[in-house]
Amino acid sequence: MNFRIDGCVMTNPGKVRSNNEDNYNLFGVYRDDVNDYIRTVEMSAPQGYSLAAVLDGMGGESAGEVASVIAAQNVSACPLDQVRTVGLEQMKLANQKVCEETTRRGGRRMGTTYVGAYIENDKFTVANVGDSRCYLFRGGVLTALSKDHSMGQRMIDSGVMSEEEARKTKSWHELTQHFGIFPEEFTIEPYFTGVYEFADGDELLLCSDGLTDMLVDAEISAIMAAPAEIKEKVSKLVNAALDKGGRDNCTVMILRAVSLETEEQTIPFDGAMPAAVKPEPQPIPAPAPAVPVAEIPAPAVQTAEIPAPQPVAAPAPAVPPVATPVAQPAPQRPVQSAAYAAPAADPEVTEEEIKLQKSVKTLTIVMIILIVLFVGLGAALLYLLLF
16 A cells, blocks of 8 residues: 655743754654754655654753754665664764764763664554654554653662653653763664555654653644645644643644545645744643543564554543553562661669769768768767776
């Protein structure tokens, strides 16, 4: 089956940060002006193979956005059977370029995460470094395809904490992989999924943690489930993150697979590439609250194809989302018990009282000895006077 892949991406600095360190690469188009903080781009993938990616820069001030734009410039599309070779070399080159810029700036550290969807005709695969994510939305079910490289994810995988608990720790944002690591420190090891086949209507969601830190998967799934064009869904997701606080830069990209065999049911595509659109600064009104959906099952990344999803009925509003079971729980780390408290001494006999009692006994003995001596001396004097 032949497909057309339509894409839309929006990036926003959020409500707290003064700059936007995020970037993207949508079929070769990226944000080359780092001062263009808010931007929306819509376009369709070219024929053959293509790449769509989201990057989250780190480093503060101008460093993070420099790292993310360097990486966006150095990754590109390649055939799916070359993603683990050519694609990997591109990622290593992007890491090298970021390190070189770090050295050029006097050693001030900078870095960026990366998640990319590599597409070839009716198939795709995903690779990521860091905690930017890729989800597949198919048949009403949202499935995470990427895997976070973070200490928080390690604690979840080992069974030490639930996701809810890990989100509250500082380790949640402590990355174990990202671009900007010098070769002598660490070796970049991207996470690769298997190769999957598109189904008509499939949607790939790529995003920075500015979205996933503000919304849990069930909230994201509820927005994705509402019938809408992908630009509207992207806007709703970004604005939902802003409504929850917008503590970080937020970049959201959605790719939709449209079967050319059912093209008459969709708006015809004229092949023109729309220009970038800068939206008004006012936030788009938030959509009506959606019914939470069931927690997202773990992705089956070892298979060559994604099995057809089973329809999932939305749960009643009063029932909270069910936590995702851990894939391979390790033995639970024993919880350290409270420190053992030694029993207190007998409150009736204190150390001072014991010392006082000893003193009294000693004084009594001395007094008895003195009395005996005085009595003896008195008796002796009396004897001398009488005799």
